[in-house]
Amino acid sequence: MMTTLNELAYTRSGDKGDISNIGIMAFGPAEYEALRTWVTPERLRSFFAGVVLGPIEVYELPRIQSLQVVLHDALGGGATQTLRFDETGKSMAALMSRMEIPTALLTNGVTG
Amino acid sequence: MKTVRMGAGSGYWGDLLEPAIDLAKRGELDYLGFDFLAELTMSLLQRAKRRDPGKGYIPDVVPWMQALLPITHGNGTKMVLNGGGTNCEAAAEQVLRVARDADLTRLRVAAVTGDDLTSRIDEFRQAGVTLANMETGERSIDEIADRIVSAHAYIGSEGIVEALGGGAEVVIGGRLADSSVYVGPLMHEFGWSFEDADWDLLGAAITVAHVIECAGICCGGMSSQWKNVHEPWNMGFPIADFRQDGTAEISKLPDTGGLINQWTIKEHLLYETHNPTDYRMPDGIADLTTTRLEETGPDRVRLSDMSGRERPEMLKVQxxxxxxxxxxxxxxxxxxxxxxxxxxxxxxxxxxxxxxxxxxxxxxxxxxxxxxxxxxxxxxxxxxxxxxxxxxxxxxxxxxxxxxxxxxxxxxxxxxxxxxxxxxxxxxxxxxxxxxxxxxxxxxxxxxxxxxx
Missing domain, CATH: 3.30.70 (Alpha-Beta Plaits)
Incomplete structure (x- = not known):
């Protein structure tokens, strides 16, 4: 069984140059653990294939049960030169929220 | 314990004006800060200045000051803004003109300059500064040298501290870092210096500044909470009460729209901050991962345990x-x-x-x-x-x-x-x-x- 990230967390994205970042804010401890396990640079690389061309980093903020995803070469050159309608990648967070995540990660969660 | 009360009057060029007026009138603020600049803005302003040497500042500064200065001059709220863009001197002149037109007297304005490096590129090259592109890693700036429109350093709080120390009621800078618009007043009020700094306190100041610097965007604007945001059309902009011990409360005025809760603050802590242990600003490096959040009332969130490290030796230049x-x-x-x-x-x-x-x-x-x-x-x-x-x-x-x-x-x-x-x-x-x-x-x-x- 799979669920979507949208069911586990809020997301919001912003930009700096050609870097898009997505804040992922888990609804609770179990969701945070599941996301921490599942949302890796490798999975994001295949998830954002064709959109994100550069390196990907994921940072953990356990005190606010959130992840910070940083996507390089993600906005077609950045707001001032991109051909994207969404020059600043505000909608990148919405794409992120579609990611599928196994529900087993939640039921087996350590602190659920 | 001493507390400094700061309001955010603008998060970008073109932001709402009414929330700033409301904050100036009812906020009982010590400071009202304004960020007007995005990454592209300085280039646009530089071109405006080339066409007309009297231009190059954020045009909104004039109507904003017309609406705000008569209020703040009366109640003692000081204003710090980066609306000077590429022509702080001209912007300061405009502020004085607005003050004269409103029959205000005994008003001191300070312009903070030094950020404009457009004519200094060769000087940096000759001094051995590579000017490599920190995003792409490209080293050779020579390829673009003849097409450069503008070059501006993100400068920190030194000039703001000096200006406030010199009795300025309005401080207007160019590419002041967004956060410095708020860190500068805190340094001035608490008597902090970079020579003898408590970097955790500066980290806290940078963190709080970051939370409020986009104005309504930490108060339910651009928010995952949008379904529950009260009257966004009457958006209330944020207020930070920053205590001497390095804790702060974020709130907004009663009877305004918007929403402040743990989610709106979390989403802003994460907004455009990248590596959370290394949020680099000219005034210090904040570690956002130590921050604790607590909802202390309706539309009120307390931030504590914020921390930081010594400011970087290098300044970012765009x-x-x-x-x-x-x-x-x-x-x-x-x-x-x-x-x-x-x-x-x-x-x-x-x-x-x-x-x-x-x-x-x-x-x-x-x-x-x-x-x-x-x-x-x-x-x-x-x-x-x-x-x-x-x-x-x-x-x-x-x-x-x-x-x-x-x-x-x-x-x-x-x-x-x-x-x-x-x-x-x-x-x-x-x-x-x-x-x-x-x-x-x-x-x-x-x-x-x-x-x-």
Whole structure:
């Protein structure tokens, strides 16, 4: 069984140059653990294939049960030169929220 | 314990004015801060200044000061803004003119300069500063040297502290870092110095500044909480009560719209901050991972345990340079066969561009309503949508080529499928690309110029 990230967390994205970042804010401890396990640079690389061309980093903020995803070469050159309608990648967070995540990660969660 | 009360009056050039007026009137603020600058803004302002040496500041500064100065001058709230853009002196003159027009007296304004490095590129090169692109790693700035429009360092709080210490009621700077608009007043009020700094306190100041610097965007604007945001059209901008012990409460005025809760603050802590243990600003490096949040009341969140490290030796510089043009045009396609019509139009436009000899370095076709936001991640619709906007954008070398793209897209309404609707044309726009780099801070001294009536 799979669920979507949208069911586990809020997301919001912003930009700096050609870097898009997505804040992922888990609804609770179990969701945070599941996301921490599942949302890796490798999975994001295949998830954002064709959109994100550069390196990907994921940072953990356990005190606010959130992840910070940083996507390089993600906005077609950045707001001032991109051909994207969404020059600043505000909608990148919405794409992120579609990611599928196994529900087993939640039921087996350590602190659920 | 001493507390400094700061309000955010603007998060970007073009932000709402009413919340700033409300804060000035009812906020009982010590300071009202304003960030007007985005990454591209300095290049646009530099060009405005080239066309007219009296321009180059954020034009909104004039109406904003007209509305705010008579209020703040009466109640003692000081204002710090980066609306000086590329011409702080002219902006300061404008502030004084506004004050005179409003019959205000005994008002001191300070302009903070030193951020403009546009004419100093060679000097940095000769001093051995590589000016490598910190985003792409490209080292050779020589390739873009003859196309540079502007170069500005993100400067810190030194000038603001000096200006406030000198009795300025309004401090207007150029590319002051967004956070410094708030960190500067805290340093002045608490008597902090960089020589003998408590970097955790500076980290806390930077963190709090970051939370409020985009104004309404930490108060339920641009928020995942949008369904529960009260009257966004009456948005209340944030207030930070920063205590001497390095804790702070974020709130907003009663009877305003918006929402402040743990989620709106979390989403802003994460907003454009990248590596959370290394949030680099000219005044220090904040570690956002130690921050604790607590909802202490309706629309009220407390931040504690914030921390930081010594400020970086290098300052970030944003160099803007011209890099070709963008041509853009769009047509609107009606059902039936919307998807097939879009495909046909794309084919026609590609062929026409070939025929007229325009070879864009990048060409993009968006089917708005289908894939303009999701791109390759979009799910192809099972049924033909009611309508599709085909948006065509091309990166080309010249204004003429950009205009040609526009013309060829327009042609599909006469040589393409029946029902193809076209609207008013979009103007070609010149691209100013950005080259972020680093320079040693000791090569970027700031100056403070006082003027008064």
């Amino acid at each position: 160099i803007g340079y011209t890099d070709g043009w963008i041509g853009e045009a769009r047509v609107l396609l009606p059902w039936p066969d919307t998807m097939a019509k879009a495909d046909r139009c794309e084919e026609i436009i590609r062929k026409r561009l070939d025929i007229v000899g325009v070879t864009p370095r990048e060409l993009r076709f968006d089917r708005v309503g289908v894939d303009a936001l999701a791109g390759p991640l979009a799910r192809r619709p099972r049924r033909d949508p009611e309508e599709i906007e085909l948006r065509v954008t091309a990166r080309v070398a010249s204004r003429e080529e950009a205009a040609a793209v526009n013309r060829e897209v327009t042609h599909v309404s006469t040589i393409g499928p029946v029902g193809t609707a076209f609207g008013p044309p979009v103007k070609p726009r010149e691209v100013i690309a950005l080259w972020p780099t680093l320079v040693p801070r000791d090569m970027v001294p700031t100056n403070v110029l006082f003027e008064e009536i």
